[in-house]
Amino acid sequence: MQKASVNNPWSWIPSLYFGQAIPYVVVMALSVIIYKDFGVSNDDIAFYTSWLYLPWVIKPLWSPFVDMFRTKRWWTVSMQFIIGAALASVALTTPLPGFFQISLAILWLMAFSSATHDIAADGFYMLALPQDQQASFVGVRSTFYRLANIAGQGGLVYLAGKITERTGDKAFAWTISLSILALIFLSLWVYHSFILPRPESDRKVIQGDHYIKEYFATFGAFFARKDILLVLGFILTFRLGESQLIKMVVPFLRDPLAKGGLGLSTAQVGLVYGTVGVLFLTLGGLLGGYFISRVGLKRALWPMVFAVHVPDLMFVALSAYMPQDIVVISAGIALEQFGYGFGFAALLLYMIMVADGVHKTAHYAICTGLMAMGMMIPGMYSGRVQEYLGYHQFFIYICAMTLPAFLMAALVKIDPEFGKKAPASSA
Template structure:
């Protein structure tokens, strides 16, 4: 821990990028996706699940309000490992609250704590990546960070859902099973915090920027510099609508796959959900992200923007077909999910690179956080209404609505494409 600061990170990126982005991905997936499976298993309605779990996006929406603090005080390295310990405590608290009479209110409150800690961890981790990685290597490792973020999703959305199903069968109690799952998560995050305390590099640029009495002025200047960017209206519009359709589909995909055919769903068990959506789907999503990162490094973002937006939205038809025909064959269901998730992973790479482009400048950490805040807002508001819409129209009409909701993102893409340098994103450009 006493090694002297050096201009470049002393450790190879492979020693910390995989574990860092695994640690970034798990709490987000737990809050946004695993919570919906948990509450579905515990008997809550789609309306309540979508409404209350969508509110958990709020910390990611408003995190730009405190993102400059991560720049101004302490190192990003400190924020990362300390918040991982906090997340470990939050997972343990969920395990303890589930058996309580008011489990929903108590667990939801802990999920809020988890969400705020995870959002702050995201700020620090993404900023650390931008500071510890040479500019020329950042694009090359986008695929790597995305891959391990997706592996975190695979572990949580696939492995933990499958484990919960097995534990429910073994214990005969949904509450006991999920309490054991969250206790396991608590142990994992304590170990991750301990590892990163020693393993993260110490880049020279990772230092607090607060300067005496001017902290408040610097804080406001970070926001002002972002909103003074040329074309800021178009930037915000694009960030808000790119995932308008997907935000609604993702919020209800697990309930759709778990609901019985008589309710318009597919009728999967937890174990089958862990295989089809949490394993096959996430592998396809990861492959799509890797292919997307490679393709952009070869051809540039501008050239691939249209293919990527089409690949992200067109496969939503797979969900509509599942709702129409309600197949019982797990291979057929898994294939449909894999097609949609591959397209989503491929198309989402363009969104990530666009946010990196927007964040270029002296306040990369805070500006990237502001971008992800608007991304989260674009996920939260549509997701809140998704359960209510489905409860009133059914799954078939709901997925037709989702397809119609892709139109604004196509319109925004047509405007944004003209503003991107053709060389942006190309390797060694």
């Protein structure tokens, strides 16, 4: 079994990134839907769920320790067990009077475990695969990451909506749905305990006891880059518009027409946004990874930047015309999500390029921490901005927030050959 897993990345990459997505989906997406179901205001939803990004923002602070102690495989499997237990705990909080406060505390702790898991899993991915396969499998990992979104935002949200319709008990509906998710994740933990390979390169970065020196040297090596300002600017602005949009999509779909929303039910949101939307997001991610592998990241960048941001105009149109036909709504969501999935592959591979080196695990964690900061801070106030502007003006504002990403795309420096796939049949 072990030999097969080394020779065949398909035996572990899909399940690893499916599992990586589950806690993130719960913390960042399901929490918004659940709290909206329980009547929490848009402002509170955006503000408090954006704080849940914090572990991903500050994960670079402890990413060097993942490099310095134990293997990436050990960290990955250990965090999966803790996350599975946390998911089960969240499921038990839904009937409690203080559900909002208690669940936020558990989700915040789970987010720390998930962020640590991301550090280890991404480092493991870079250690277990050669560079040409890393580029080739960007689309694959993105696809299975998105499939977890379908399972979480689509299937389980739809299930929770249907149970609520039958029983009238939202707490019971979400207890069942979250319990299923916990069972799925714990099953993945058992599977990965046996199937993940053990590459020779997966070891501590240092063998001595110079931990403090190594810790600061890791950060020093990253921020000493000559192009560090461009790196920071590109990562922080690439999703500036999306960071605010994503918090208000579900409230927009759920709010009644009188408030400027589209008035969909929970089950319909699970179908339209969590299933159709994520399917097209997944398709876009697959094609994005393939496109980069054929032409390289440099040539792919501009088409992918346009693909991410221009389709945001669909929300301007939806909020202006407020269609009631679910097919029309689904088509608009599908187009926007396809473009985002296609273009996001560029950011993923750019961060892999930036992280290349001895401390690639920690440096990739720094990149993803910066990306999370770019999502967290603007997202915190998106609910307040939306409540002030209304949905239609808010989506116009979102389109304006994409302009810095175009500027940074014009300035950023990329190796013309990076990302091109060598002739192979691995993906």
